[in-house]
Amino acid sequence: xxxxxxxxxxxxxxxxxxxxxxxxxxxxxxxxxxxxxxxxxxxxxxxxxxxxxxxxxxxxxxxxxxxxxxxxxxxxxxxxxxxxxxxxxxxxxxxxxxxxxxxxxxxxxxxxxxxxxxxxxxx
Numbered sequence: 001x002x003x004x005x006x007x008x009x010x011x012x013x014x015x016x017x018x019x020x021x022x023x024x025x026x027x028x029x030x031x032x033x034x035x036x037x038x039x040x041x042x043x044x045x046x047x048x049x050x051x052x053x054x055x056x057x058x059x060x061x062x063x064x065x066x067x068x069x070x071x072x073x074x075x076x077x078x079x080x081x082x083x084x085x086x087x088x089x090x091x092x093x094x095x096x097x098x099x100x101x102x103x104x105x106x107x108x109x110x111x112x113x114x115x116x117x118x119x120x121x122x123x
Contacts, residue, residue: 023096025108027116030083034058040081044113045095050087054122056113064091067098081106088112 025033034040042059044051051061062070064086075082082104086092089111096109113120 023100023107023109025083025110027110027118030108030110031118033081033083037081040083041075043082043084043095045084045086045091046113052123054113054120056085056116057119057121059085064095064098067095068102071099071102071104075104078103079105081108083108083110085110085113085116088114 044059044061045064047063084092084095092109096107099107
């Protein structure tokens, strides 16, 4: 019985990980999507200071700590497509979870700006 419970737990853990990984997007795919569809929201979930220092052109800043309060009023349509990034990928993964829990259907995690091989805007 104990083995069965452990196996079930590990199986659920693997399924949860697979679901999350299916929403990870590589920089080249994100760049192609953004170039072909101007309705996609490139969402930066870092702080204002980080955004001011460097960001990807065309991105919108909604810091992670204000995401739940701001998102519904700014983007009420749950089928809006979002590509999310942060500095290293931790906050973007958290934002993905939050947005999916809120009912947003098309959310992709780009990870961190540190892995973005293309041009950025620096101040």
